Amino acid sequence: MSPTLALFALQAHEPGHLSDGGVLAEFAWLIPLVPLVLMVAIVFVGKRLPYKGWELAEAAMLFVAVYGVTLLIMNASGGIYHEGSVEIARIGAYTIEWGWVVDGLSIMMYSVVGVVGLAVFTYSKGYMKGDVRYTWFFAAFTLFAGAMLVLVSAANMIQLLVGWELVGLASYLLIGHYWEDHSNNAAAIKAFFTNKIADVGLVIGIIIIGVTVGSFRFNDVLTAVFDGDSALAQVAFWAGLALFIGAMGKSAQFPFHVWLPDAMAGPTPVSSLMHAATMVTAGVYLLGRMFPFYQSDVFAADVKTIIIVIGAITLFAMGLIALVQDDIKKVLAYSTLSQLGYMTVAMGAGAYTAGLFHLFTHAFFKGLLFLAAGSVIHAVHSNNMSDMGGLRKPMPWTYKTFLVGSLALAGIFPLAGFWSKDEILASISYDAGHGGGTIASVVLWIAIAGAFVTAFYMARAVYLTFFGEYKGHAHPHESPKIMTYPLIGLAALSIVAGFVNVPGVYTGFTEWLAARPFSMGDHHAESINFALAAIGLLVALAGIAAGTRLWRKDAATQAERDRFRIPVLYPVLEHKYYIDDLYRVALVDPIRGPVARFVNWTNTYVIDAVVNAFGGLSMVLAKGVYRGVDQRGIDLAINAVAGATGEAGEALRHTTTGRVQQYAGALFAGAVLLVLGLLIFT
Amino acid sequence: MLVTQFLILGALLFSIGIYGVLVRRNAVLVLLSIELMLAAVNINLVAFGAFLQDTMLGGQAFALFVITIAAAEVGIGLAIVVLIFRNRSSANVDELDLMRW
Numbered sequence: 001m002s003p004t005l006a007l008f009a010l011q012a013h014e015p016g017h018l019s020d021g022g023v024l025a026e027f028a029w030l031i032p033l034v035p036l037v038l039m040v041a042i043v044f045v046g047k048r049l050p051y052k053g054w055e056l057a058e059a060a061m062l063f064v065a066v067y068g069v070t071l072l073i074m075n076a077s078g079g080i081y082h083e084g085s086v087e088i089a090r091i092g093a094y095t096i097e098w099g100w101v102v103d104g105l106s107i108m109m110y111s112v113v114g115v116v117g118l119a120v121f122t123y124s125k126g127y128m129k130g131d132v133r134y135t136w137f138f139a140a141f142t143l144f145a146g147a148m149l150v151l152v153s154a155a156n157m158i159q160l161l162v163g164w165e166l167v168g169l170a171s172y173l174l175i176g177h178y179w180e181d182h183s184n185n186a187a188a189i190k191a192f193f194t195n196k197i198a199d200v201g202l203v204i205g206i207i208i209i210g211v212t213v214g215s216f217r218f219n220d221v222l223t224a225v226f227d228g229d230s231a232l233a234q235v236a237f238w239a240g241l242a243l244f245i246g247a248m249g250k251s252a253q254f255p256f257h258v259w260l261p262d263a264m265a266g267p268t269p270v271s272s273l274m275h276a277a278t279m280v281t282a283g284v285y286l287l288g289r290m291f292p293f294y295q296s297d298v299f300a301a302d303v304k305t306i307i308i309v310i311g312a313i314t315l316f317a318m319g320l321i322a323l324v325q326d327d328i329k330k331v332l333a334y335s336t337l338s339q340l341g342y343m344t345v346a347m348g349a350g351a352y353t354a355g356l357f358h359l360f361t362h363a364f365f366k367g368l369l370f371l372a373a374g375s376v377i378h379a380v381h382s383n384n385m386s387d388m389g390g391l392r393k394p395m396p397w398t399y400k401t402f403l404v405g406s407l408a409l410a411g412i413f414p415l416a417g418f419w420s421k422d423e424i425l426a427s428i429s430y431d432a433g434h435g436g437g438t439i440a441s442v443v444l445w446i447a448i449a450g451a452f453v454t455a456f457y458m459a460r461a462v463y464l465t466f467f468g469e470y471k472g473h474a475h476p477h478e479s480p481k482i483m484t485y486p487l488i489g490l491a492a493l494s495i496v497a498g499f500v501n502v503p504g505v506y507t508g509f510t511e512w513l514a515a516r517p518f519s520m521g522d523h524h525a526e527s528i529n530f531a532l533a534a535i536g537l538l539v540a541l542a543g544i545a546a547g548t549r550l551w552r553k554d555a556a557t558q559a560e561r562d563r564f565r566i567p568v569l570y571p572v573l574e575h576k577y578y579i580d581d582l583y584r585v586a587l588v589d590p591i592r593g594p595v596a597r598f599v600n601w602t603n604t605y606v607i608d609a610v611v612n613a614f615g616g617l618s619m620v621l622a623k624g625v626y627r628g629v630d631q632r633g634i635d636l637a638i639n640a641v642a643g644a645t646g647e648a649g650e651a652l653r654h655t656t657t658g659r660v661q662q663y664a665g666a667l668f669a670g671a672v673l674l675v676l677g678l679l680i681f682t
Numbered sequence: 683m684l685v686t687q688f689l690i691l692g693a694l695l696f697s698i699g700i701y702g703v704l705v706r707r708n709a710v711l712v713l714l715s716i717e718l719m720l721a722a723v724n725i726n727l728v729a730f731g732a733f734l735q736d737t738m739l740g741g742q743a744f745a746l747f748v749i750t751i752a753a754a755e756v757g758i759g760l761a762i763v764v765l766i767f768r769n770r771s772s773a774n775v776d777e778l779d780l781m782r783w
Contacts, residue, residue, distance in 0.1 A: 658782025660775055661712075665704050 035146030065114030099155025104515030198249020205242030240300025251283025268374030276367030308348025315341025351427030352522035419498030459547020
């Protein structure tokens with residue numbers, strides 16, 4: 001069966017068919033504001049509240065979830081577009097604004113952040129119980145969600161950058177939450193710096209586009225794209241590449257992926273939210289926001305080749321690393337990298353809907369998988385799968401929900417991952433036939449192989465954790481209800497989320513995302529591509545079968561099989577392709593070694609010398625002033641005045657005899673003199 | 683009406699008063715001499731008041747005020763003198779040099 005896909009011609013159209021969303025859309029600025037305000041409230045009064053600040057964080061997420069889902073329902077029934085801006089400052093010809101966008105893309109993100117956030121925050125109450133910095137954790141966590149909402153509600157690139165950096169800051173605080181352990185600090189700093197390096201690209205991209213267009217608003221930029229602005233077209237490639245470098249940092253694409261696995265140092269709920277809804281989705285979101293810019297041939301269409309290649313490398317190479325990890329959170333982290341690779345590939349293939357659809361479904365099942373992994377870690381007090389095993393009996397709900405998440409991630413019909421992954425495969429296949437060329441064809445096969453790897457490593461994680469015999473030391477038990485209920489909720493969403501976009505049957509999601517004032521011109525399937533869907537499904541089943549064959553055994557065999565050795569490849573995977581080592585040798589050590597020494601030398605011998613010279617000069621001058629001016633000049637004058645006054649007093653005090661009659665005589669003599677003077681001089 | 687004789691009388695009285703204040707050693711006499719000076723001033727006030735035919739009778743009225751003040755002043759002055767005399771058994775102003783440096 002041949003795929004039937006449609007490519008819309010790029011054209012701007014008035015948002016006439018979209019309603020303005022009414023009062024709810026006008027007040028959408030509350031969505032980022034409420035979490036930020038409540039975050040401040042948690043910092044100041046959180047500790048005095050009955051639940052130590054958790055209730056404020058939960059209230060913030062409940063507000064965002066209800067608001068987001070209400071907007072989503074309104075959008076689904078007709079399409080909303082609203083944009084508001086408040087001017088904050090003016091710099092030359094440029095205006096700095098605070099804006100809020102309520103369109104298909106941002107509404108989707110509001111709902112995802114709200115719903116997944118609500119589940120994760122509820123779960124955190126149980127998971128973080130007894131933590132030393134319980135209140136502070138919820139403050140930082142609320143800031144994390146609030147920052148992401150600032151980012152996705154941004155109507156202009158400056159606000160996007162503010163949210164982008166706030167997300168980075170909050171992630172730094174949360175990854176380093178257990179800062180007593182030095183390695184956690186190192187992980188937090190690594191995440192922060194890796195992001196900062198990529199952020200340079202984002203800033204450069206924003207400056208190039210902003211200066212060329214004369215405005216930082218996304219709408220103005222995209223209008224310029226649809227008007228075929230020739231000045232923008234000239235810089236489009238470099239600007240598009242710079243923006244993509246920023247997106248690579250946040251969305252952890254090769255070669256900026258190194259921070260994400262280390263970010264597992266934070267508490268598990270943080271990993272869950274970071275991988276599902278906030279932070280790593282920001283890069284894909286940015287590509288979605290700027291999509292027409294990349295889609296248009298005269299603009300940054302050439303960057304798409306780079307995007308698709310980077311995405312393909314990430315999706316396959318990182319998936320393989322997940323196979324050799326013992327830490328269950330790292331397995332999931334590398335799996336996230338791989339899935340982000342899928343989203344990036346979709347964006348590079350010009351499939352706006354497919355990429356964001358995968359973001360949408362992935363948010364639910366990856367959030368679920370992390371929370372379930374956290375539940376396991378909570379029970380066995382270890383991150384390592386070599387300390388787990390056989391947990392399906394003591395932890396039935398965690399097992400069932402983890403299984404649902406794994407199957408959804410592996411792309412098994414009819415769970416959420418199946419629909420989104422299939423749509424990505426169909427889009428790449430379409431791109432291969434329409435301008436994507438050989439690269440897209442190769443990427444299609446890589447993506448199919450990636451589906452096998454995904455199923456393979458998830459089967460391994462499930463078997464090592466829940467099957468075989470228990471290998472740990474703690475006594476595992478099911479987590480409290482406050483932790484299992486969010487798992488069940490997310491599991492339900494992981495099952496149904498895929499049905500919002502079944503090509504040819506119900507394409508609601510496509511229309512939600514299309515609720516923007518511009519035509520996205522993306523590739524999207526009009527009916528199911530049965531051939532590719534079947535291939536994808538078979539490959540996933542093959543992965544599960546291979547995993548079952550290798551790991552569904554008792555503890556001893558599992559451990560033995562887990563060291564399955566593929567000569568050459570295994571050590572390479574275990575060392576994560578030596579990329580961390582390369583960065584250490586090529587970047588970190590030179591900076592910490594010679595560069596740091598040079599800077600220290602400069603500091604000691606140049607800057608200090610200058611400062612000391614100024615200090616010495618000041619001292620010499622001060623001594624001169626002290627001796628010459630102060631001691632000899634000012635003191636002399638003051639002493640002279642004081643001495644003269646004293647002498648005069650000594651001389652004059654003899655006149656005060658205490659005899660009233662003398663005083664009276666002087667008085668009369670004075671009166672007589674005055675009268676005489678009066679007589680003589682008048 | 684001649685005013686000169688009254689002025690001469692006033693000047694004489696004032697001069698006697700000054701002499702008394704500056705020369706007498708007894709505090710009571712010093713106070714009396716002050717009274718003489720005030721009386722001289724009163725004579726001048728009344729004389730000029732009559733001479734200038736002031737319809738408001740300012741000179742005479744002022745003389746009455748001065749008398750009142752003089753009575754009060756002598757009252758306080760004599761009380762002080764009595765207290766000093768009790769403390770020091772003497773009313774000699776030369777010995778009262780507490781305000782000396």
